[in-house]
Amino acid sequence: MPKVRFATAWLGGCSGCHMSFLDLDEKLIDLADKIELVYSPIADAKEFPENVDVTLVEGAVANIDNLKLAKEIRARSRLVVSFGDCAVTGNVPSLRNKLGVDDVLTAVYHEGPGRHPTGGDEIMPRLLPKVLPLHQVIHVDAFLPGCPPDPDRIWAAVSALLAGEPLVLEPEMRTFG
Amino acid sequence: MSVVTLTINDELVSAQEGQTLLSVLQERGIEVPTLCHLDGLSERGGCRLCMVEMEGTGRLQAACVTQVQEGMVVHTHSERLVKYRRMILELLFSERNHVCAVCVMNGHCELQWEAAQIGMDHVRYEYLNPDLPMDASHERFVIDHNRCILCTRCVRVCDEIEGAHVWDVMGRGVNSRVIADLNQPWGTSQSCTSCGKCVQVCPTGALFSKGATVAEMEKQHNFLRWILDGREKKIWSYENGK
Numbered sequence: 001m002p003k004v005r006f007a008t009a010w011l012g013g014c015s016g017c018h019m020s021f022l023d024l025d026e027k028l029i030d031l032a033d034k035i036e037l038v039y040s041p042i043a044d045a046k047e048f049p050e051n052v053d054v055t056l057v058e059g060a061v062a063n064i065d066n067l068k069l070a071k072e073i074r075a076r077s078r079l080v081v082s083f084g085d086c087a088v089t090g091n092v093p094s095l096r097n098k099l100g101v102d103d104v105l106t107a108v109y110h111e112g113p114g115r116h117p118t119g120g121d122e123i124m125p126r127l128l129p130k131v132l133p134l135h136q137v138i139h140v141d142a143f144l145p146g147c148p149p150d151p152d153r154i155w156a157a158v159s160a161l162l163a164g165e166p167l168v169l170e171p172e173m174r175t176f177g
Numbered sequence: 178m179s180v181v182t183l184t185i186n187d188e189l190v191s192a193q194e195g196q197t198l199l200s201v202l203q204e205r206g207i208e209v210p211t212l213c214h215l216d217g218l219s220e221r222g223g224c225r226l227c228m229v230e231m232e233g234t235g236r237l238q239a240a241c242v243t244q245v246q247e248g249m250v251v252h253t254h255s256e257r258l259v260k261y262r263r264m265i266l267e268l269l270f271s272e273r274n275h276v277c278a279v280c281v282m283n284g285h286c287e288l289q290w291e292a293a294q295i296g297m298d299h300v301r302y303e304y305l306n307p308d309l310p311m312d313a314s315h316e317r318f319v320i321d322h323n324r325c326i327l328c329t330r331c332v333r334v335c336d337e338i339e340g341a342h343v344w345d346v347m348g349r350g351v352n353s354r355v356i357a358d359l360n361q362p363w364g365t366s367q368s369c370t371s372c373g374k375c376v377q378v379c380p381t382g383a384l385f386s387k388g389a390t391v392a393e394m395e396k397q398h399n400f401l402r403w404i405l406d407g408r409e410k411k412i413w414s415y416e417n418g419k
């Protein structure tokens with residue numbers, strides 16, 4: 001059987017979901033037999049490739065870079081999974097939504113310690129007015145809640161997806177938080 | 178008391194006249210989700226999660242505020258009901274700020290659990306992200322309006338059980354807020370006895386003990402039964418383990 005072309009991506013999140021993914025421990029060896037990891041923060045690929053079968057997306061859509069990558073992922077993946085609460089709900093990054101973008105930048109960079117970026121140099125990706133859950137930006141095929149989803153949840157989800165089954169988790173495995 | 182016969186999910190069931198439909202469902206182990214209902218408090222019928230279909234009426238009825246009647250034909254889990262219950266939960270999550278990962282009630286919250294039960298794995302509505310305050314002026318407790326779902330359990334327990342009636346609801350619709358006394362900081366309330374009953378019955382992270390951090394808050398409702406058994410049945414002590 002050809003290997004499943006599998007990707008993981010990291011938008012506005014803390015990388016905790018990826019850490020939890022690595023916590024699959026020895027199951028990663030089973031997984032490696034079935035998948036080819038074509039793109040991931042833990043693999044060396046600069047561009048999001050074409051013809052990906054399954055992509056797990058960690059993180060909310062917080063800035064224009066996240067938005068661009070999210071759209072590329074959708075265009076080039078058969079199945080897109082919101083991986084963890086930040087992708088599913090906006091979660092902690094979205095706590096800034098009740099403040100204006102300017103107020104956030106002022107509080108963090110101008111009133112915070114150290115030198116602040118001068119802005120306008122396009123080095124920092126521009127922030128979106130609101131941090132959005134992934135499904136408000138692109139179509140998402142399945143949702144894996146949890147902050148982070150623990151390895152059991154990830155395994156249940158990945159096993160179902162690789163077997164071509166719909167992702168239906170037990171209630172205990174689909175709580176937020 | 179006379180007995181009435183009704184049909185629930187195609188099964189004939191008998192119940193006592195005057196019983197609420199919810200209590201009959203619970204006796205029979207038919208699980209409908211509830212949030213505003215709490216055993217020992219008066220019913221409010223506010224959250225609408227317990228609604229059921231009743232043949233012969235077009236409207237859905239909240240089981241907690243519906244009395245059983247002879248010949249009623251009730252459905253509790255039709256596709257439409259499950260769809261509406263999920264919508265209600267999604268609206269509750271989108272209306273204020275529910276970030277479970279950093280909430281005092283993470284892992285013990287009734288709202289969080291109902292969402293998982295029904296399979297609400299994401300919210301289809303836009304989040305409103307309101308800018309709501311937190312009142313930490315009370316010496317022992319905090320109210321965080323970001324997590325409040327306006328179930329009014331706090332209002333009822335303080336009025337009906339403690340007899341202090343500190344809480345009320347001010348405003349309408351999305352602007353409704355739970356307020357202490359005449360809309361003043363909780364810590365300045367002269368009617369609050371600091372008994373903590375409101376904190377214990379609150380289903381979410383809206384009311385919590387000062388000092389509790391993420392996932393540390395757990396609540397228990399047994400005290401309601403103890404107080405009511407004493408008041409109503411004069412039972413003042415329990416054998417071990419009861």
Ligand code: SF4
Nearest residue numbers: 275276277280286382
């Ligand atoms: S109150 Fe419940 S649902 Fe809301 S954030 Fe806290 S744990 Fe989550």
Ligand code: SF4
Nearest residue numbers: 335369370372373375
């Ligand atoms: S602590 Fe007791 S008296 Fe004070 S508001 Fe809560 S229930 Fe009422």
Ligand code: SF4
Nearest residue numbers: 325326328329331379
């Ligand atoms: S503070 Fe808690 S108990 Fe009171 S209305 Fe809000 S959610 Fe319900």
Ligand code: FES
Nearest residue numbers: 222224225227241
């Ligand atoms: S439990 Fe019946 S309406 Fe809330």
